[in-house]
Amino acid sequence: MTKDDKAPAGAAMAGDATGRGLSGAMALLFALACGLSVANIYFAQPLLDAMAHDLGIAPAAIGMVVTFTQIGYALGLILLVPLGDLTDRRRLIVGQTALSAIALIIVGTASHAAVLFAGMVLVGLLAVVVQVLVAFAASLATPDGRGRAIGTVTSGVVGGVLLARFVSGALADIGGWRLVYLVSAGLMLVMAALLLRLLSRSPKATRAGLSYPSLLRSTAALFAEEPILRERALFAFLIFADLNVFWTSIVLPLSAPPFALSHTTIGLLGIAGFAGALAARNAGRLADLGWAQRTTGLSLMLMLGAWAVFACLHVSLWFVVAGVIMLDLGLQAVHVTSQSLIIAARPDAASRLVGGYMVFYSIGSAVGGLASTMMYAVAGWDGVCMLGAGISAAALLVWILTASRTEAPASCASTP
Template identity: 75%
Template structure:
């Protein structure tokens, strides 16, 4: 038996469909679909005041719009994403995309606060099609190209997150806040048609005791069975807490004297973040070649260093721009490496692994957002930068401990596998 035959047999035994490869065009379609889907979660942030005024929501209470969207997203990660290991992924992706269009339509036509909030819960719940797509791409890609495929698709996710606020603010200026959701609803319908046409059917191999409850139970069991999932989930919590410490609070010093920038100008900062994230798109190839640990360590070191130029915000906006590039590049590099490693550990459970991993992304994002505004009120921008640097240092320390625990010399952990 050749090595290729042995690899194919091994994948079949684990329940993994033999890889046929993922074309560049299909990977790009996945990335665009992910960007559009994840943007739906973040559109509301610059629109809260307009929503509150239009629907009679008290300004102090309108933050519940964002909270309920994130709650819906967290529930979807736990209850919907694991279905990718049980159902035909093509049908699951197209169905979620169509339902997302309907949920966005509900938000865009909401006539009451209750209708708006119900629609936002559904928007968050169905936006987890992003994680189904990431797991789907990882399964379709050949094992030697899995990291690159995840990097390409995930670049769409980060781009959607960073551009959502700018796009929603621009569309709202043109036609009001409802225009944002109605336009997105139409785009999601177009995307559903494209995905239905382009995606191959993919029915996962039958699981022992294939039931929905058994699927959810096995998702929790993966955290016990797979140390790499626990390790990389902790990294996800820390790096996304770090990201949200910056992006949640940056608008505060930029829009107040002495800078007093417009919201449009602040939104343009997100384009720099996109450039940094896209630059890290190909870091998945390093994981494919056995450089995962080294990529993680160097990226976390860069994330820590990024807070030095970011702290110079009031001295130079060019230094701030450099810090944004460093921060988003390093986050994307670690995020892609994380997903490449956990999917490689259990390709047959890719949807459950990605879903469980992303729960920690949600936790980290929420903790970072809450802590940054509290720290800014107490200690200003210097305090925010100290918080971000402390989180980066904690992530780097976790990596050092992880490497030192490996049962091989530390230097070997930093070198690519032969």
């Protein structure tokens, strides 16, 4: 029996690096794993007021829950994700998923603000398994289907981000905010067992043959070598700051009079956002066809328009629903397009490219979350809308200045 004959049962589902590509079933499993993992970062947003009340945290400071989570995520992107180009991604993915369950238990049983913040750092640190999964999916996909594969897997990421708010709100209304994290811990253990059973080992071509310190240095060097990485990292910072400006602060006006909505009701907004995210699944296909820059520009215009709609919050909640669809549709399209472009530039360094790119996602999310609650405390919802619109306008300006880049199908640049 050969070594290949001893591969896990899931190897046939996953495909390989020799041209068979990523199977649809495995792409969906990757999407589900990504959704569950990334949801852990965003469960807190509809629960900030409940956490603050339970642990005696000042309302103006509760945004630090989001900030500490994103700090952990940024550290994971720098220290853990590049390992996907050095070690077996299957082992890395299963290990991070299992350890995430322990971090969630720490959060769910926290009795002091300091323990909560420390637990959230660990949750963020381990949630970067999402990026290892995205890089693994990209390495298994064929070059002309890479954008489509990334689009499918990333739809799970955005779905997890958005549905997390509904799930956490519903569970919190049933059994309190702690129940949310304890239930998620159980689900992560189940997912770890499933991934262990079904994932194939990493293709040998993805292993860089570098020492760990050299691997980290090469990640930083990619920013100097790849202009597309610098450009798309800036977009990541801006669009995810924009997203978190909205989602971190929207719970504050909706949970207060005259709305006084429950956590479950507020979380339902995530379903509207999920609809927008699903509509953007084909953004990866557009990148494969060479329409990445046009897709980016139209999507950023949509995100800017969403803030004009959000400003009508006190007229009707339906404006908020429409704005959520616009905001998340635009963000998903930019995000998928960006990952397709940067991985196509250097497929041999997929994990390092995605990790470096997502550092800026994490920084943007942290800055947006903290700035949002601070702005709301000073200028209310109108101030938040002005902040979000300003960030969207800045992203659109960056696109105008960089859109002269010649577009070509991502698959054309897919050779190492």
